[in-house]
Amino acid sequence: MRIASFIDISLVDVPKIPVTVIFTSGCNMDCGYCQNAEIIPLDSGSEMIISDIVESVRDNLSDGYCITGGEPTIHKDLPLLIKALREDGAGHINLNTQGSVPDILEKCLPYLDSVWFDMKAVPERYAEITRVKFDPWPRVLRSIKLLIDSNVSFWPRTTYVGRLMKPTEILEIANLLHELGFQGEYLIQNYLKSSGTRESEVVNFEEPNKSELESLIDSMPSGITLKLEWR
Numbered sequence: 001m002r003i004a005s006f007i008d009i010s011l012v013d014v015p016k017i018p019v020t021v022i023f024t025s026g027c028n029m030d031c032g033y034c035q036n037a038e039i040i041p042l043d044s045g046s047e048m049i050i051s052d053i054v055e056s057v058r059d060n061l062s063d064g065y066c067i068t069g070g071e072p073t074i075h076k077d078l079p080l081l082i083k084a085l086r087e088d089g090a091g092h093i094n095l096n097t098q099g100s101v102p103d104i105l106e107k108c109l110p111y112l113d114s115v116w117f118d119m120k121a122v123p124e125r126y127a128e129i130t131r132v133k134f135d136p137w138p139r140v141l142r143s144i145k146l147l148i149d150s151n152v153s154f155w156p157r158t159t160y161v162g163r164l165m166k167p168t169e170i171l172e173i174a175n176l177l178h179e180l181g182f183q184g185e186y187l188i189q190n191y192l193k194s195s196g197t198r199e200s201e202v203v204n205f206e207e208p209n210k211s212e213l214e215s216l217i218d219s220m221p222s223g224i225t226l227k228l229e230w231r
């Protein structure tokens, strides 16, 4: 699979667990607000075999791994990497995904502890916001159902982007998660212009105010707590 980089230890990617972060390269979406835009191209990063990846991240003083990207599930050998990390004695293993490749996600589930799941939009705006030709929503929905029916902790989150999204859409996503049987925390993080965002794109977006969403906290469906994490 193609690898962009590693972070030896991160204290912010998985709650309360120091993890080593593995960034895979390449993504099958093209969100305008992407903060890792340089690793969207499918030929970005470097090809590495599984054993070399495991060797590279072994012996860090972390308690597990966070595998992120790009979109890790576009790589067919992702389940083999996660299995190899597990067999190498990994503690917690977390995957970040937007869920557009459910067949690969399904093969990863036996070896995972948790998944940060990027809910990009309300269903009817998925193709528009992720800027892909074919609507990814049916595949994303299948991934959500797979996760809810699994033993893996499902952590849905949305990057809220000013000028692109509306507060009512966050409520719609929360209601949808409720209808699908999810109970737990739904995390909203703010879009931030950063060194990883494309200069040509930032004119279209705004860093949103937390106050725009605060009134939603009391409107959540039963069993779902809205957490606003402004960075």
Ligand code: SF4
Pocket (backbone or CB within 6 Å): 027, 028, 029, 030, 031, 033, 034, 035, 036, 037, 040, 069, 070, 071, 098
């Ligand atoms: S899915 Fe994630 S990595 Fe891919 S373009 Fe969108 S924000 Fe970037």
